[in-house]
Amino acid sequence: MTKLAQNPGSTLGTPRTRAVHRAIAEARRGVPVVLAAKHPLIIVPAETVGAEGLRLIDTLSNGPAVLLLSPSRAAAVLQHEVEAKAPAIALKLARPLIDTETLKRAADPTLEQILPRFETTAPPPESEAALALGKLARLLPAMVVAPVKPGWASQKAGADLLAVPAADLLAYPLNLASSLTRVAEVAVPLDAARDARLIAFRALDQGIEHMAIIVGHPEAQEAPLVRIHSECFTGDLLGSLRCDCGPQLQGAIARMGREGNGAVLYLAQEGRGIGLINKLRAYTLQDEGLDTLDANRALGWEADERNFHIAAAMLEALGIHKIRLLTNNPEKVKGLAACGIEIVERVPHEFAPNGVNDSYLETKAKRFGHLIG
Structure with missing residues (x-):
């Protein structure tokens, strides 16, 4: 049996694991975090974001915001096929940002689907890590994402925001197991x-x-x-x-x-890794005619997570x-x-x-x- 590292600090030191934990908590609260990478992003889950979170993204972004979705969810929102093997599909968002209710409906297929017509655009780098944060928080993997301004942390609006390395989010599941x-x-x-x-x-x-x-x-x-x-x-x-x-x-x-x-x-x-709430959502979609696999994918998750x-x-x-x-x-x-x-x-x-x-x-x-x- 492959021996997992017994000291997670060797790959993810305490301050960095703490940053991932905090990022998960912030995501569940609807508070934006900054994804630290070569091209840093400010991100927040569509499911939990409120007006204040959108205001922060409007204030601190250095370019247009997009809604990141998995290909299976994006195909349903767009009502046409998309590249199924892409890590994420990016939908253009108007500025000032679209209202929170519309974002929640775009993320959650169990809600009444009253949606505007979205257009696609190229997803930003680190899209996979952005969606990973939503999954780690057991939320729907649908994220509002924008490039963040240089010097964002020195601005009043960004002073309290957390930065977390994109690589740490992607490495977290393995590091979590090694710390058991x-x-x-x-x-x-x-x-x-x-x-x-x-x-x-x-x-x-x-x-x-x-x-x-x-x-x-x-x-x-x-x-x-x-x-x-x-x-x-x-x-x-x-x-x-x-x-x-x-x-x-x-x-x-x-x-x-x-x-x-x-x-x-x-x-x-729970629910092959999607969490109890998302499993209940999947049940709702199954009651509407989808099977287990298609219900998970409609929510933006893979068949087994x-x-x-x-x-x-x-x-x-x-x-x-x-x-x-x-x-x-x-x-x-x-x-x-x-x-x-x-x-x-x-x-x-x-x-x-x-x-x-x-x-x-x-x-x-x-x-x-x-x-x-």
Whole structure:
């Protein structure tokens, strides 16, 4: 297994990681930040920006502002095809900047789509990093972006704004995984596995913790059974019938209980990494006729946005070096292998449809390539 750096400061020192954390918080508050690069930009999420944020961009920008969208979302807004492999599509914005309500509608396809006619323009450098900030903040990846004036920090309007290197935003997911540490461990007897233990992991961002559900002593096995399970509030906790997440979680624990050993890595990556709110938005689009994959893309996200480096770091900390992976998803096998996890066997983990999730499971098989049905 590839060993991740145990000292994130070697690649991203404390002041710089703090800048990324602050940038994520500012994005969620709708406060612009400056993307430090060869051609610096002032950026703010379209979902959260208010009138004051737009005023700051008007005041501090050194050129026209644009709305950055993923190609899939831009195609829907423009109502014509765009370059699908482009990192971002830039839509021209009038100056003074367009109203916040229109920006929110352009970002969010679940809102009523009363939109002006947009024209495209060349996206600025560092567009990928700008959209990455929106994703790190678990917002819709739609950003208002403009070149920033030289000397912006010395102006009264820019004195309190944060600057964050574009490269640090792009490197952050890997650095986050490399900083993961064990913070708590306790026995939690479960109905299907009386000797289960919970081990909590936290990364340097001090965000939501990831959990390992340990049955027996999998670290003593040559290749224990392991399930990499992304949290699902609706399925795991509420028992939603829209997906098969709840049965998959309980079924994994029950199987490990029978075998006497195993580990479920419960990753805080709701909705394949898009977050709970965006997953609920995707559900709204599914109710309007889109499948799981197209709903995610309509929101500007990829089909799967999970950071499997987190799983690799957890397994290394647990002393597990080879695994039998409990999954139906060949792409998960490839993704985990790319992170250095040695998988000696893929173990099927299939559950029958329940009359509600039939089309969901069909989409998994036909469009995600899951080996089910």
